[in-house]
Amino acid sequence: MNNNNRHNLSDKFLVDKVLSGDTSAFALIIKNTEGLVAQIVFKMINNPDDRKDIAQDIYLKIYKNLAGFKFGSKLSTWIAQVTYNTCLDYTRKKKLSFPGTIEENEIDAPLSDETDTLIHQRELSTILKEGIEKLPPVYKTLIVLYHNEELSYEEIVQVTGLPEGTVKSYLFRARKALKNNLLLTYQKEDI
Amino acid sequence: MKSVHLSEEEIQHYALDKSACDTLIKAHVNCCADCKARIADYEVLFIALKKVPQPSFDFNLAELVVPQLPKIKPAPSRDNFFVYAFALAIAALTGTSLFYFRSYIGTLFASITPLLIYLTVTTIITLATILGVEMYKTYKKKMRALEFY
Numbered sequence: 001m002n003n004n005n006r007h008n009l010s011d012k013f014l015v016d017k018v019l020s021g022d023t024s025a026f027a028l029i030i031k032n033t034e035g036l037v038a039q040i041v042f043k044m045i046n047n048p049d050d051r052k053d054i055a056q057d058i059y060l061k062i063y064k065n066l067a068g069f070k071f072g073s074k075l076s077t078w079i080a081q082v083t084y085n086t087c088l089d090y091t092r093k094k095k096l097s098f099p100g101t102i103e104e105n106e107i108d109a110p111l112s113d114e115t116d117t118l119i120h121q122r123e124l125s126t127i128l129k130e131g132i133e134k135l136p137p138v139y140k141t142l143i144v145l146y147h148n149e150e151l152s153y154e155e156i157v158q159v160t161g162l163p164e165g166t167v168k169s170y171l172f173r174a175r176k177a178l179k180n181n182l183l184l185t186y187q188k189e190d191i
Numbered sequence: 192m193k194s195v196h197l198s199e200e201e202i203q204h205y206a207l208d209k210s211a212c213d214t215l216i217k218a219h220v221n222c223c224a225d226c227k228a229r230i231a232d233y234e235v236l237f238i239a240l241k242k243v244p245q246p247s248f249d250f251n252l253a254e255l256v257v258p259q260l261p262k263i264k265p266a267p268s269r270d271n272f273f274v275y276a277f278a279l280a281i282a283a284l285t286g287t288s289l290f291y292f293r294s295y296i297g298t299l300f301a302s303i304t305p306l307l308i309y310l311t312v313t314t315i316i317t318l319a320t321i322l323g324v325e326m327y328k329t330y331k332k333k334m335r336a337l338e339f340y
Contacts, residue, residue: 023260027253034252035245042246052255055248059256124239132243147240175203179236 011075018066030059033079036149040080043132043140044087058086073158077151080159084141091137124182131181139174146171194219197226206233 017025037058045051062082069078132140138160145151145159156167197205197216205212205220220226289296300308 021262023257026260027257030253030256034248038246038248051248052250055252056256056259059252060259063256063260124235125243128236128239128243143240147237148243148245172200172203175233175236176199178240179232182236183232 012071015066015069015071015075018063026059026063029062029075029079033076036076036080037083039144039149040083040141041087043144044084044137045090050090054086054090058083061086073155077155077158080145080149080151080155081161084159085161087137127182127185128178131178131185134181135174135177139170139177142167142171143174143178196223197229202226202229203233206230206237 014025014029018029034055037055041051041055041058045054058079062079065082069075132143135143142156142160145156146153151159153164153167156162157164160167162170197219201212201216205216209217220230
């Protein structure tokens with residue numbers, strides 16, 4: 001049995017339990033997916049109070065629409081899609097701009113020979129975290145979905161509703177910006 | 192072998208999935224220290240990205256959401272389909288029989304006295320009511336046991 005089938009079986013079991021009135025099964029769905037939901041919400045919403053309201057709103061929407069879930073994808077992918085759309089609606093209501101632009105820091109000279117030693121000058125993950133925060137919300141979200149949550153391009157397309165070419169292009173630009181930001185930080189520290 | 196350096200896109204692609212890259216690209220990387228160094232930058236980045244601490248909510252989401260859940264009406268089961276299909280088949284069979292034997296129906300009760308007909312009908316209605324009430328009570332008891340209400 002492949003991984004996808006296994007996912008679908010456990011998803012179906014949980015969804016059937018919820019639809020028959022078992023709220024503890026829904027609590028389990030929340031526990032299983034809140035990490036992914038947090039990744040998207042934290043990347044797209046800056047205000048901590050809003051995050052709390054939006055997270056609740058997302059799961060209430062999921063509960064109300066669960067009977068309409070047809071298992072065309074993994075349950076977690078569908079939940080990520082609801083999360084992304086809810087966050088997008090929120091930002092549209094607040095009139096925040098999307099997808100935003102990336103500040104280009106062009107670095108021509110590769111510095112990889114010294115990379116390992118330079119890492120010790122400052123915690124790499126801290127620099128990266130700062131770099132990710134500088135990205136526009138959609139780019140941040142795509143980066144965490146691909147590199148942290150390890151979603152495929154196809155799944156990211158399902159979640160965001162963006163064309164595959166756009167997803168690849170945004171990811172390319174985001175990675176380039178992150179790498180340049182990383183190298184720029186090292187150069188500054190080196191000086 | 193590619194004579195020019197790899198594009199930024201090719202560099203990213205190589206760092207993400209070397210095995211999916213063209214042999215010309217692989218051959219160039221083997222001989223080009225500059226491209227190797229650029230790939231290494233991305234490899235460091237991708238490894239580091241996986242190690243960035245993941246955010247988490249500072250509240251118990253399940254505890255907040257579960258009390259707000261509205262009651263879901265259980266989805267109609269497949270059993271209902273069979274019950275309705277069976278009822279329809281019975282109705283169709285009865286209707287067909289009545290239609291074909293309609294000429295005999297008038298004479299069927301002619302020999303029975305009105306009092307006997309009255310008693311029969313009353314008995315059938317009483318029995319059907321008692322059975323119906325019993326079935327309803329059993330149904331409610333089972334539903335309570337399943338904690339649907």
